Amino acid sequence: MxxxxxxxxxxxxxxxxxxxxxxxxxxxxxxxxxxxxxxxxxxxxxxxxxxxxxxxxxxxxxxxxxxxxxxxxxxxxxxxxxxxxxxxxxxxxxxxxxxxxxxxxxxTDGKGYTRSLKEEGVAINNKTFVIAGAGGAARSVAIQLALDGAKKIILLNRTLQKAHDIAELITKNISDAIIEVNTLENKNLVKALEEADVLVNSTPLGMYSAKDQSIIEDEEIIPAGLVVSDLIYNPAKTKLLQQAENRKCQTVNGLGMLxxxxxxxxxxxxxxxxxxxxxxxxxxxx
Structure with missing residues (x-):
């Protein structure tokens, strides 16, 4: 200074x-x-x-x-x-x-996230988002995506009630929001990705303490053209983002949101x- x-x-x-x-x-x-x-x-x-x-x-x-x-x-x-x-x-x-x-x-968490997507050329309006995790960051991101006109938001979480709580909060306050919830397991993730435009990881899987882990077990389930976003910023390239790069997908790490x-x-x-x-x-x- x-x-x-x-x-x-x-x-x-x-x-x-x-x-x-x-x-x-x-x-x-x-x-x-x-x-x-x-x-x-x-x-x-x-x-x-x-x-x-x-x-x-x-x-x-x-x-x-x-x-x-x-x-x-x-x-x-x-x-x-x-x-x-x-x-x-x-x-x-x-x-x-x-x-x-x-x-x-x-x-400012949700707005920070959506701004980071826009800076990378990722559209939000009329797009389908799959969010893995249902903690505080997922709640902020999901609400802002709904406010910004996302077509549909699919929430996947190991504890289903937490995903339901976020869905209820959104539909109570944003009348035209379309929200689906399911447990975070491979078969549900595969199904959700079939209609997804953007996958968002808000779980801790991929952080340095779990850097060899990913919400995706087999990268072959990642469809062509999917945008893969990880809220983790350290490391800058998580296992999930590496899997997505292997599939020639656009990736966005968490530094922009931060x-x-x-x-x-x-x-x-x-x-x-x-x-x-x-x-x-x-x-x-x-």
Whole structure:
């Protein structure tokens, strides 16, 4: 950064636990420095029992805003002064903006994902999406896809009730959404892929701790022309994405979602667009 931290430095940050693995401080501080904005982004490891006091402290210290990560994305909502309509539907907040002393919650995860697809030339409107997994990320992504006009969303999860919960949430709030649910097993995945335009992996399979695993057992079931998207960004090429490349499919990893959800939060705080290409290249270099 080309400036000293002063009493005019605007504070932002992220709260969650554990927090040391987060890429967010690097993303935001690189962007602030590149644009010569007098902002600072600080990670805070916050336990559940300290959440309320932490939020009050951030308001008292006049933080411009902060991100919220696991396990606080739902619990944070009771400590805020207002919540955006999309965050209400999703039932989770990942970004908070201090608007003249009022803390307003937003959810940028879903918009970050759909923006990352659009940047890769992947259409959403009138397309069929198969989502593997039914956690918080899947919920945000599925809701935003429905809001953006996806033709159909097929949710596959090992615990069927979690998929049903997301489907019910979407159909309750988006009247024209078409949602199907089924268990995540090979025969159901094969059937779903027959009509899919895009496959989305939101499960942990493929992360470094499970880097030799994939939701796909046999890559031969991946149809030609399918777009395969993995929300995992580390490693950049999961086993699933390698399988898809072997089948000559377009692939999209999770780095774009990570950066674009951050970019939306960045602009909410600063009213300045994030230099996305610069940040992405800087992250890849590191």
């Amino acid at each position: 080309s400036y000293a931290i002063t009493d005019e430095t605007r504070l932002t940050g992220i709260i969650g636990t554990p927090i040391k693995q987060s890429f967010s401080p690097k993303i935001h501080n690189k962007a602030f420095g590149h644009l010569n904005l007098n902002y600072l982004y600080i990670p805070f490891d916050v336990q559940q029992q300290s959440l309320g006091k932490t939020v009050e402290a951030m308001k008292t210290l006049n933080f411009r805003g902060f991100n919220v990560t696991m396990p606080h994305k739902q619990e944070i909502m009771k400590h805020l002064d207002g919540i955006s309509e999309e965050a209400k539907i999703i039932g989770a907040v990942n970004t908070v903006v201090n608007q003249q002393g009022n803390l307003i919650g937003y959810n 950066i674009w959800q951050a970019a939306i939060a960045f602009e909410l705080w600063t009213q300045v667009p994030m230099p996305v290409d610069y940040v992405k290249n800087a992250i890849l270099r590191d």
